[in-house]
Amino acid sequence: MFLTNLFSRPKQHKGLTIAEILADTKAGRIQTVGLMQVIPLVSEVADHRFALPSSAEVGTSGYGSLVFSNPENKVLIVPAQVGYVVKQAAQDHAMAGAGLVKKKGKKTYKNAMCIQQSQGGFISADKHKMLILPFSLREPAISKRKEKSYNKLWDQISQFNGTLGLNKHGHLEYFLKHFKKELDQFVAEFECIPKQVGAIILIDGKVVGIERTPSPAFWKTVWPALIRECYGSLAIECAKRLGDRATAFDYRQPLRKGIRSLDDLKRALETANTDESELVKTKVRELLATKFKLEKEDQAGDFIQETATQAQFIGQIVREGDAVKYASLVTRKTWADKLKWFEVPTTPAPNKPLPFSI
Amino acid sequence: MTLATTQKLTLRTFYANKWTKADRKLFAKTFFDFIDIASTATGRATFYNTQAEQRKMILDAHEIMFLFDRGIYSLSLTLPGMTDYSRQLGLILLLKYPRLTGEVLTDTQEKQVIHHLMNKLPIQRRLKLFESLVTFRINNARTRKLILRSILNSSKLEWWAVKYRRKIATALEHAWGKRQTSIIRSILAKDHVWRSTKETSILKKYINKHITTSGDWSKRMECISFILGNQSDFKQPLLKSYVAARTDLKAGSRLPFEVLEGIRSRFHPDVSSEETLKLTKKTLTTGQRMNLQRKAEKSNTEVAFDPTKYDAVRLYIYAYEMGITEAIKTALHQKAIQAAKELPIRFEKIAILVDNSLSMTGHDTQAMRPMAIACATRDVLQAAADVAHIQYTSPTTATSLLTTPIGGTSLAEGLVALLETQPEAIFVLTDGYENSPAGRFNEVMHLVRKMGIETPVFQLNPVTASEAEGSRRLSDLVQVMPIQKMEALNIGLLKAIFEVDLEKGFSILLSKARDLIGG
Structure with missing residues (x-):
């Protein structure tokens, strides 16, 4: 028995579909503000075996090294592409991928990266406010997760700043400072609902991100950072690209014509809500059966951290067996470019019942 | 310009x-x-x-x-x-x-x-x-x-x-x-x-x-001498206590809680903070009595707390933190009736739409304040009307005064449901952030007016959003009234008069101010 275990190779996982990643969750009522739409994902199952990311003490031990101390008696999932922009005279840093830190453990990620080009100094270990890297920087970051170079993201940050009309330097804080007001609004506009553990995010009518966490408490901790810096930044980029088309009413289903009474109005509201929800859900349904290739990155007990890739999405997940506890997946740039962003992806509809339906 | x-x-x-x-x-x-x-x-x-x-x-x-x-x-x-x-x-x-x-x-x-x-x-x-x-x-x-x-x-x-x-x-x-x-x-x-x-x-x-x-005069001189930092032998009891408490904490029982607490931490670090609370429980201000309830509970000290002495908003904030009691419920009810009496207008039948979405929780520095204001305003309006239909944007326990802020903001359906009750006016208590979907409320308002329904709709806004240069407006067809305290309802109604008739508005403003300051 012992020898069997010792010499048996870990089996390569056959891969997971989005439906499997989102198993045990249900879609809540869609929220629409301007270009952005959010489908909340709720679950009756809350897994409280994970420490909240806000409980971790974070600091840098060198340029390109982020250190996480987990004070809890629970495993800590470090959210994918989490970043820390601090007020102290220290270089802001971010993670290239996600992370797993054992109970009461401490872990140094030497593949982290600097997001503030011309600033020296190390971040002192403390509970710092986190952000998630802007959407456009997440794929480049995850692609460079195996490189150990503190300045590996500077070019992409410069480019990102440039597209938004800011100084082309590897300083993420330029963006955060310039668009502070807009970013703050996203947090207020999209609200968490009870039992929410995740969300599917659409911008300009396209699915751009799929997020899942172990519990509502975990979700509440990461959602402000996801909606503010990650997806909020994409909404800003998109609004800039769309120009005048980016009006607040583009993605709301208008109420039908010929309403003459309150009864009519009531029915029209119901129809518009159903139509809006259906329209968005159709786009999501088409994605559910596509499979991700998984590549193992780390393990803590039974929890395995993997990078998940397929033609349309890239991201990282944490699973226990086949049960996905955490997932953060974003649309790949190659996919968006190929579709010229505005076309709807067309994956064949599944033939058999899926573990997640929408 | x-x-x-x-x-x-x-x-x-x-x-x-x-x-x-x-x-x-x-x-x-x-x-x-x-x-x-x-x-x-x-x-x-x-x-x-x-x-x-x-x-x-x-x-x-x-x-x-x-x-x-x-x-x-x-x-x-x-x-x-x-x-x-x-x-x-x-x-x-x-x-x-x-x-x-x-x-x-x-x-x-x-x-x-x-x-x-x-x-x-x-x-x-x-x-x-x-x-x-x-x-x-x-x-x-x-x-x-x-x-x-x-x-x-x-x-x-x-x-x-x-x-x-x-x-x-x-x-x-x-x-x-x-x-x-x-x-x-x-x-x-x-x-x-x-x-x-x-x-x-x-x-x-x-x-x-x-x-x-x-x-x-000599007493005032002594107080000023103390304020300016002199250390002479004071005769005033509080000043004497202040000096004496440095050597004997019990001598400072007349002092305000935070003053004695300061002296304790500096001169008597071995004594616990609960001891200060026990010594000064008689000198606590009404606000402190409310704020220190949790500490009092912990240290088994009974600090008398009279809910009738606090305004409704603070009572709601307190109740959200510490739970609601029958005494608080009664106080809230009485305060609502009293505030309703002071309104310049009384209604026969009104409708109230309460936004209890998550953003009504407010910022951490003023947690639950927007929701507390909404609840207190709801109570006053309810007391100012013979009949009041109340609708919430998210499910809430109908029997509880404390409405929990949860979920997204869908106001349009609530508005239509309330219009069906044919009220004199509809009051929407919201921070103005709508997301299911944004802009639907305004669309519905325009359709309603097109149908010839002229029921006035007032948006009572418990927070100020500076990005919207004032209160965030749900529709160009609603009148916005910012509410921070219950007195603001009077201001809101005055504003409504200003909107209809500028001259009348000025004369009411001048006469109201004259009543207050005399002359």
């Missing part, structure tokens, strides 16, 4: 019928923006805005109104429902800028307004104002007189002296100047028997001259 840049728009030119339609429109917009901000903004961070953003927005609105007409500006600030922060800002502007000829209010009337505004401020806010006067270097004769009279004439000077010693000392130094303060300190350190004639005349000039209330 703003009111500030339009020299011809003043109250005088209004009464001389020199305002065009465009002038009236410009005034109405500026005035309503100012009223919205001045009656809600606290200068603190909200769920959406930083403190700096809030403060800039508030200051801009004040300056524009001040430059338009100093008289209307200062009278507006006397209305019930204006925030203390706005009153502080108003006093700064009135004290900073000299009066010009031809102002609506006479010099005496303006002084009355200034005194009224100052008396409305609780001591903490007054000291905050004095701090700002120091920061902005406002030190003219009027300011100096105001500071000195406000401090020296207080019947609570001894209590203030032990509680706010340093802050009062800073204010006095600002009024007297460093050199003079130092001279006064030295003179007060001496026994009055040993003071020279010159020294006595200095005290008369700088202290006695400003004391207009009756009472023992």
Whole structure:
């Protein structure tokens, strides 16, 4: 028995579909503000075996090294592409991928990266406010997760700043400072609902991100950072690209014509809500059966951290067996470019019942 | 163009019928923006805005109104429902800028307004104002007189002296100047028997001259001596306690909780904080009694808490934290009935739509305040009507007064459901953020009006959103009333009158202000 275990190779996982990643969750009522739409994902199952990311003490031990101390008696999932922009005279840093830190453990990620080009100094270990890297920087970051170079993201940050009309330097804080007001609004506009553990995010009518966490408490901790810096930044980029088309009413289903009474109005509201929800859900349904290739990155007990890739999405997940506890997946740039962003992806509809339906 | 840049728009030119339609429109917009901000903004961070953003927005609105007409500006600030922060800002502007000829209010009337505004401020806010006067270097004769009279004439000077010693000392130094303060300190350190004639005349000039209330002057002198840092043998009981508590904590049982707590942590670090609470439980202020309930529970100390002494918003905030009791429920009910009686209008049948989405939780620094305001307003409106239909945007326990903020914001369906009840008016209690989907409420309002349904819809907004330059509006067809305190409902209704008839609005404003300040 012992020898069997010792010499048996870990089996390569056959891969997971989005439906499997989102198993045990249900879609809540869609929220629409301007270009952005959010489908909340709720679950009756809350897994409280994970420490909240806000409980971790974070600091840098060198340029390109982020250190996480987990004070809890629970495993800590470090959210994918989490970043820390601090007020102290220290270089802001971010993670290239996600992370797993054992109970009461401490872990140094030497593949982290600097997001503030011309600033020296190390971040002192403390509970710092986190952000998630802007959407456009997440794929480049995850692609460079195996490189150990503190300045590996500077070019992409410069480019990102440039597209938004800011100084082309590897300083993420330029963006955060310039668009502070807009970013703050996203947090207020999209609200968490009870039992929410995740969300599917659409911008300009396209699915751009799929997020899942172990519990509502975990979700509440990461959602402000996801909606503010990650997806909020994409909404800003998109609004800039769309120009005048980016009006607040583009993605709301208008109420039908010929309403003459309150009864009519009531029915029209119901129809518009159903139509809006259906329209968005159709786009999501088409994605559910596509499979991700998984590549193992780390393990803590039974929890395995993997990078998940397929033609349309890239991201990282944490699973226990086949049960996905955490997932953060974003649309790949190659996919968006190929579709010229505005076309709807067309994956064949599944033939058999899926573990997640929408 | 703003009111500030339009020299011809003043109250005088209004009464001389020199305002065009465009002038009236410009005034109405500026005035309503100012009223919205001045009656809600606290200068603190909200769920959406930083403190700096809030403060800039508030200051801009004040300056524009001040430059338009100093008289209307200062009278507006006397209305019930204006925030203390706005009153502080108003006093700064009135004290900073000299009066010009031809102002609506006479010099005496303006002084009355200034005194009224100052008396409305609780001591903490007054000291905050004095701090700002120091920061902005406002030190003219009027300011100096105001500071000195406000401090020296207080019947609570001894209590203030032990509680706010340093802050009062800073204010006095600002009024007297460093050199003079130092001279006064030295003179007060001496026994009055040993003071020279010159020294006595200095005290008369700088202290006695400003004391207009009756009472023992020597007691006030002793308090000032204590404030300025003298260590002589004090006779006043509180001052004596203060000094004695440094060696014997029990001797400080008369002192305010936080003062004795400060002495304990510095001179008696081995004694627990709960001991301070036990010693000072009789001196706790009504606010402290509420705030210290949790600590009292922990240390098994019974701190009497009378819910009837707190305003409804604070009671709701307290109840959200500590739970609701029958006594709180009764107090809330009585307060709602009382507040409803003071409204200028009573309704037969109204409808109330309560937004209990997550954003109504508010910012961490003022957690649950928006929801608490919404609940308190709901109660007053309900009490002001024979029949009130209430609808919530997210499911809530109908039997509980405490509405839990959860979920997204879908207001349109609620609006339609309430319109079916055919009310006289609909009040929507919301922060103005809609997401299921955004803009639906406005779309429905337009359709409703097209159908010929003219039911007035009022949006009562419990937070100020600076990105929207005032209260965030759900629709161009609703009237927005910012609500921070229950008195603001009066302001809201006054604003509604202004929207219909500017002249009537001015006359109500002037007469209301006259009732308050006299003259």
